[in-house]
Amino acid sequence: MNTSGGGDPDFSSDEEFQDRHYSKHTEETEHGSHEEGRTSSSPTEQDTSGSRSKVPEAVRLRINSRERQRMHDLNSALDSLRQVMPYSSGPAVKKLSKMSTLLLARNYIVMLLRSHEEMKRLVQVCCIFIFSSDQFFI
Secondary structure, eight states: OOOSSSSOHHHHHHHHHHHHHHHHHHHHHHTTSSOTTOOOSSHHHHHHTSSSOOSOHHHHHHHHHHHHHHHHHHHHHHHHHHHHSSSOOSTTSOOOOHHHHHHHHHHHHHHHHHHHHHHHHHHHHHHHHHHHHHHHHO
8 A cells, every 4th residue: 555645546635635634723823723822813913912922831841741742642552553454564664654544444444344244144144044944954
């Protein structure tokens, strides 16, 4: 599976989605829709007030530490998911991106669900055949 975006339309469109999503998120953050405690209506009003943020340094350090830990936990969970995914893991295979890992996991789960449904259907057919065949042996 090619995760570089070349040749596989799903992954190239996912990269386009990521680009749009992240640029939109960056734009919103710059304009203050996701920032905590922001009271000014435009970025220039806050810039003229002096400091960029009113959050004390100690609080900012705790927030950064929690965010770093959250990202480490997320990356560990994704690494664990990558280990159980049916994907070639040889030395020549590139590590899956976060988005690719989640999409591959989702597709694998859907495939397993369909396979399970098909197995249930086949078991029902076999049971019907066996019970109908038993009548001939009695």
